[in-house]
Amino acid sequence: MAHGSTRPTSRDVAQAAGVSQAAVSLVLGDKWRGRVSETTAERVREAARELGYRPNLAARNLRLGHTRTVLLVVPALTTEFFAGVYTGAARIAAQHGFGVVLYPSPEGIGPARNPFASAQAALDGIIASSMAADALTAIRGDQLPLVMLDSDPAGSLGAATVNLDITDGIRQVTDHLLGLGHRRFLHLAADVASWTFEVRAHELAARIGDVPGTSLLTVRAPISIEDARTATETALAAKGPRPTAIVCDDDKLAAGAYKAARRLGLRIPDDLSITGLDDLALATAIDPELTTVRLDAELFGERGMQALLAVLEGREPEEGDIPVELVVRGSTAPPSAP
Amino acid sequence: MAHGSTRPTSRDVAQAAGVSQAAVSLVLGDKWRGRVSETTAERVREAARELGYRPNLAARNLRLGHTRTVLLVVPALTTEFFAGVYTGAARIAAQHGFGVVLYPSPEGIGPARNPFASAQAALDGIIASSMAADALTAIRGDQLPLVMLDSDPAGSLGAATVNLDITDGIRQVTDHLLGLGHRRFLHLAADVASWTFEVRAHELAARIGDVPGTSLLTVRAPISIEDARTATETALAAKGPRPTAIVCDDDKLAAGAYKAARRLGLRIPDDLSITGLDDLALATAIDPELTTVRLDAELFGERGMQALLAVLEGREPEEGDIPVELVVRGSTAPPSAP
DNA sequence: CCGCATAGGTTTTACGTATAACGTCGTCCG
DNA sequence: CGGACGACGTTATACGTAAAACCTATGCGG
Numbered sequence: 118m119a120h121g122s123t124r125p126t127s128r129d130v131a132q133a134a135g136v137s138q139a140a141v142s143l144v145l146g147d148k149w150r151g152r153v154s155e156t157t158a159e160r161v162r163e164a165a166r167e168l169g170y171r172p173n174l175a176a177r178n179l180r181l182g183h184t185r186t187v188l189l190v191v192p193a194l195t196t197e198f199f200a201g202v203y204t205g206a207a208r209i210a211a212q213h214g215f216g217v218v219l220y221p222s223p224e225g226i227g228p229a230r231n232p233f234a235s236a237q238a239a240l241d242g243i244i245a246s247s248m249a250a251d252a253l254t255a256i257r258g259d260q261l262p263l264v265m266l267d268s269d270p271a272g273s274l275g276a277a278t279v280n281l282d283i284t285d286g287i288r289q290v291t292d293h294l295l296g297l298g299h300r301r302f303l304h305l306a307a308d309v310a311s312w313t314f315e316v317r318a319h320e321l322a323a324r325i326g327d328v329p330g331t332s333l334l335t336v337r338a339p340i341s342i343e344d345a346r347t348a349t350e351t352a353l354a355a356k357g358p359r360p361t362a363i364v365c366d367d368d369k370l371a372a373g374a375y376k377a378a379r380r381l382g383l384r385i386p387d388d389l390s391i392t393g394l395d396d397l398a399l400a401t402a403i404d405p406e407l408t409t410v411r412l413d414a415e416l417f418g419e420r421g422m423q424a425l426l427a428v429l430e431g432r433e434p435e436e437g438d439i440p441v442e443l444v445v446r447g448s449t450a451p452p453s454a455p
Numbered sequence: 456m457a458h459g460s461t462r463p464t465s466r467d468v469a470q471a472a473g474v475s476q477a478a479v480s481l482v483l484g485d486k487w488r489g490r491v492s493e494t495t496a497e498r499v500r501e502a503a504r505e506l507g508y509r510p511n512l513a514a515r516n517l518r519l520g521h522t523r524t525v526l527l528v529v530p531a532l533t534t535e536f537f538a539g540v541y542t543g544a545a546r547i548a549a550q551h552g553f554g555v556v557l558y559p560s561p562e563g564i565g566p567a568r569n570p571f572a573s574a575q576a577a578l579d580g581i582i583a584s585s586m587a588a589d590a591l592t593a594i595r596g597d598q599l600p601l602v603m604l605d606s607d608p609a610g611s612l613g614a615a616t617v618n619l620d621i622t623d624g625i626r627q628v629t630d631h632l633l634g635l636g637h638r639r640f641l642h643l644a645a646d647v648a649s650w651t652f653e654v655r656a657h658e659l660a661a662r663i664g665d666v667p668g669t670s671l672l673t674v675r676a677p678i679s680i681e682d683a684r685t686a687t688e689t690a691l692a693a694k695g696p697r698p699t700a701i702v703c704d705d706d707k708l709a710a711g712a713y714k715a716a717r718r719l720g721l722r723i724p725d726d727l728s729i730t731g732l733d734d735l736a737l738a739t740a741i742d743p744e745l746t747t748v749r750l751d752a753e754l755f756g757e758r759g760m761q762a763l764l765a766v767l768e769g770r771e772p773e774e775g776d777i778p779v780e781l782v783v784r785g786s787t788a789p790p791s792a793p
Numbered sequence: 794c795c796g797c798a799t800a801g802g803t804t805t806t807a808c809g810t811a812t813a814a815c816g817t818c819g820t821c822c823g
Numbered sequence: 824c825g826g827a828c829g830a831c832g833t834t835a836t837a838c839g840t841a842a843a844a845c846c847t848a849t850g851c852g853g
Contacts, residue, residue: 124598126809137833142811154831171597174577175516176809179838184513186576194541195736200532203559218576219557221541238524238556238576239512259509260462342740372740379742398533402680402710402741404717464839475803480841492801514839517808 125168134164141165145172175239183241186216187425189418190245190256192311194221195340196369196397199246201414202266202421206244209422215241217422242429244421247311264425264434266417269312277428279420282438283313284320286410287364289443290392291324293408294362297451299390301332303352303360305345305370308337317366317394334360338370345373346380353381361390361452368393368400371407371448386450396444405447412441463506472502479503483510513577521579524554525763527756528583528594530649532559533678534707534735537584539752540604540759544582547760553579555760560590580767582759585649602763602772604755607650615766617758620776621651622658624748625702627781628730629662631746632700635789637728638669641690641698643683643708646675655704655732672698676708683711684718691719699728699790706731706738709745709786724788734782743785750779 127145131138136157143149144161153161164170178184189206191199199221207217218238242262245253250272256263263276270278294302304321307314318335325333338348345365353359365371371393375385383389385405393400393409400407416439424434465483469476474495481487482499491499502508516522527544529537537559545555556576583594584604591612594601601614608616632640642659645652656673663671676686683703691697703709709731713723721727723743731738731747738745754777762772 127811128809138810139812139833139835140831142809143832146811148812151829152831157831169598173517173809175513175522176838177811178513178577179511179517179808179840180810180812182838194532194538195535197533200559203532207559216576219559221538221545221557238522238554239516260507342736369736369740372736375740375742398680398707398710399737399740402707402713402737404713404742465841466839476840477803477805477842478801480839481802484841486842487801489799490801495801511839514808515841517810517838518840518842520808 124173125170126173127170130161130165130168130170133168134161136161145170178239184239185214186218186238186240187242187244187422188218188220188238188240189421190220190222190243190248192222192247192309196395198395198397198412198414202246202418205415205418205420206422207418208415209419209426213426215422215426242425244425246421247309247313249310262425262428264421264428266421267311267313272312277424277434279417279424279434280438281313281412281417282440283316285438286394286412286441286443287317287320288324289441290364290394290410291321293443293445293449294364294390294392295325295328295331297362297390297449299362299452300328300330301358301360301362302334303349303363304333304335305349305352305363305365305374306335306337307366307370308339308344314366321364332358332360338373340367340369342369342373342376345370346376349374349377350380353377353383361388362449363389363391365391365393368395368397368407368409371409372399372403375403386448387453390449390452392449400444400446408446408449409444410441411444413439462511463508464511465508468499468503468506468508471506472499474499483508516577522577523552524556524576524578525580525582525760526556526558526576526578527759528558528560528581528586530560530585530647534733534737536733536735536750536752540584540756543753543756543758544760545756546753547757547764551764553760553764580763582763584759585647585651587648600763600766602759602766604759605649605651610650615762615772617755617762617772618776619651619750619755620779621654623776624732624750624779624781625655625658626662627779628702628732628748629659631781631783631787632702632728632730633663633666633669635728635787637700637790638666639696639698639700640669640671641687641701642671642673643687643690643701643703643712644673644675645704645708646677646682652704659702670696670698676711678705678707680707680711680714683708684714687712687715688718691715691721699726700787701727701729703729703731706733706735706745706747709747710737710741713741724786725791728787728790730787738782738784746784746787747782748779749782751777 127141128138131141140153141161143152144158149158203219210217244264246266257274265273265276265278268278302325325331336348336352338344363374371391374391378385378389393407396409396411400409427434465479466476469479478491479499481490482496487496541557548555580600582602595612603611603614603616606616640663644656663669674686674690676682701712709729712729716723716727731745734747734749738747765772
């Protein structure tokens with residue numbers, strides 16, 4: 118404590134109530150049945166209330182050897198997706214007496230050799246989302262129990278993984294677009310070194326490559342509306358037959374594609390079908406509303422936390438990817454001209 | 456530690472290096488100059504590396520009496536605004552050896568008598584954003600150093616406050632719209648019990664009420680695109696002369712207003728001017744791009760952290776609201792018909 | 794050659810908590 | 824009527840770290 122009077126300790130409460138520190142700990146820890154009389158217990162509680170006592174968590178954590186706190190590492194908070202992940206994780210955590218501390222990966226936050234140098238909280242475990250491989254090995258250094266979200270099961274160094282069924286999502290998208298009659302595709306890919314985006318690219322190429330008479334062009338852009346717009350604009354302005362459908366790795370990229378289409382005078386979905394992936398609020402804000410793949414962020418967070426709890430208790434985490442669902446809206450239609 | 460071998464302690468390192476625990480603490484704490492020889496220091500560091508030693512933060516925090524960790528309480532993460540606040544706060548914090556733990560206010564996370572029961576981290580201080588008054592008194596119960604963001608300076612129970620100059624933002628919006636010739640206004644207000652939104656309503660009424668021949672209708676909606684759409688739609692469908700400009704408390708509300716306008720066949724900005732507040736990514740995703748008030752979220756977070764550091768060091772926090780800036784885009788124009 | 798500084802450590806202590814181990818009454822059963 | 828037991832506590836201890844206080848050789852100036 119920096120200034121003035123220090124915070125009251127359990128010993129202060131004990132003195133005020135005329136009992137021993139152990140009695141205070143018993144009463145406040147709700148372990149006093151048959152050990153302390155009701156009247157004494159009430160006197161202790163009263164004294165604690167009077168002094169405004171709050172237990173020192175550092176001391177408690179040290180004594181107990183655990184903190185009942187886990188860290189949720191997310192790449193960024195620039196979409197509400199990870200808010201959902203947090204909400205789900207925190208819900209399950211709360212049911213088990215755990216707390217969740219959120220740690221957005223630092224971008225320009227300053228040099229941290231260890232990515233958790235600035236998350237000083239004492240932790241029992243970590244849930245990390247969409248980590249790059251090098252960051253993963255760093256994080257494995259802390260031998261804390263670890264669950265990886267959206268990460269390559271093969272390359273996760275033995276950590277438990279929980280994944281969305283992105284492969285199936287891409288399948289649904291391609292089935293939808295191929296069914297509408299599209300043959301020439303542009304893949305607007307997120308310029309992010311993350312396994313989940315590699316899966317998108319790989320699966321898309323496989324699905325479309327399977328069909329004769331199709332073409333697939335790929336262009337990369339950082340996940341920002343403006344970057345997506347310029348990338349799309351230059352790709353669409355290229356000579357040769359224009360793609361009739363753009364598959365975007367992300368709703369935000371899709372919003373950029375919308376802007377590119379507008380600037381080129383292309384109408385959606387008449388001249389150009391566009392799909393996203395996430396189903397953010399953004400998807401229904403733009404016109405026409407975006408056909409996209411809905412990811413259940415909260416369920417994702419819940420499953421992640423459940424897996425971590427399993428690891429902490431020495432159990433085997435539940436298997437199985439989380440299903441995703443194509444939501445068809447107004448941004449996709451059959452291609453107009455052959 | 457739950458399973459298997461317990462983590463190595465500084466004593467284990469000491470034993471491995473053949474020195475005392477104190478020496479380890481000295482070396483690893485970088486306080487060994489003139490106390491330990493370079494060769495011994497290196498031996499200690501080597502042993503620590505070998506064992507994968509990481510200090511027990513609970514023990515350190517207990518010993519030191521502080522945690523160099525502060526809590527940032529935000530109402531929700533459904534927009535990227537608070538991501539910016541975090542980024543700014545974390546940047547300043549890192550410069551001073553502090554960490555920031557993010558705590559999105561619980562919605563359905565479970566019953567927490569104390570809003571911080573689930574944020575179990577041991578803290579040195581709290582930065583709380585846009586809190587309702589009742590939550591504030593609860594939080595003041597923990598006598599931790601506290602900085603309030605976007606909160607009534609008069610009613611903040613002596614806590615330091617840092618505010619955006621929303622009053623000026625509303626002034627800029629009304630000047631802009633009145634200058635364009637608008638006289639009939641609709642205020643699409645956020646249905647949130649927060650001081651900053653009261654300020655918006657109050658200032659708007661004052662600014663517009665000052666001008667003869669004006670009218671101001673207010674309609675409330677939760678901050679969601681769909682709620683905003685329905686609220687706006689019913690308001691615009693009412694009989695009587697239609698408003699020519701909609702002032703929204705928030706960009707997301709504005710996106711809802713766009714959708715309402717589209718469904719009513721009103722063109723933006725020809726038939727209807729719309730303004731937002733925040734300047735989220737959303738603002739440039741919709742068509743036409745939204746005229747809105749840009750809030751510098753990162754600066755907001757920086758100033759909040761600086762204020763908290765000042766409080767922690769017993770200094771007086773810097774005074775003065777954070778300037779905001781009207782960004783004029785395509786959603787506002789002079790009204791068409793008189 | 795004494796005293797004293799200095800390098801290079803070690804021993805000890807305290808932080809606040811939870812809990813195991815230990816008392817001390819009175820009561821009640823055999 | 825002895826002793827076992829329950830009710831109601833207390834005393835003592837350990838968690839892992841940081842740092843103050845202490846120790847011991849060696850070198851060096853006077």
